[in-house]
Amino acid sequence: MLTSQNLSNYIFEQWDNSGAFNEPLGWGTSNFSVISVISFNTVTEETSDTYSGNSSIRLETITKNASGNDVKVVGLLTLGTFDVNLATREAVVNGGIPMAKKPNIFSGYYKYSPVGIDSCIMSIILT
Numbered sequence: 001m002l003t004s005q006n007l008s009n010y011i012f013e014q015w016d017n018s019g020a021f022n023e024p025l026g027w028g029t030s031n032f033s034v035i036s037v038i039s040f041n042t043v044t045e046e047t048s049d050t051y052s053g054n055s056s057i058r059l060e061t062i063t064k065n066a067s068g069n070d071v072k073v074v075g076l077l078t079l080g081t082f083d084v085n086l087a088t089r090e091a092v093v094n095g096g097i098p099m100a101k102k103p104n105i106f107s108g109y110y111k112y113s114p115v116g117i118d119s120c121i122m123s124i125i126l127t
Helices: none
Strands: 015-017 022-024 032-034 038-040 043-046 056-059 062-066 069-073 081-085 090-094
Touching (some): 038 069
Antiparallel strands (some): 032 038, 062 069, 081 090
16 A cells, blocks of 8 residues: 655655745645746745644645736646746646555645635646
């Protein structure tokens, strides 16, 4: 049986400043900055509202205007990498971690605060 101990920093207690943003250790996020001209900090450490421990993670969709165009970036957390192609305005998730066995259970705690016609998707993709 696969257990939570197989995932690095699965309770989001360890964070590191990787330049422009604080990032959860062992995880890829949709945070990115373009030469400090425009930054999207969509994944942040939450310390005032946790289920247990000192930290939790906050994912937020952010829209900013860049050169007269609205650019929207979703809050995304992955065990792979989040790669952005500015020329095509596309983003992809690459990589991940090897899984020796199929998990029997996936569990966690979340709080969802929709705004307007907001929606939320949580998924696990095993390939």
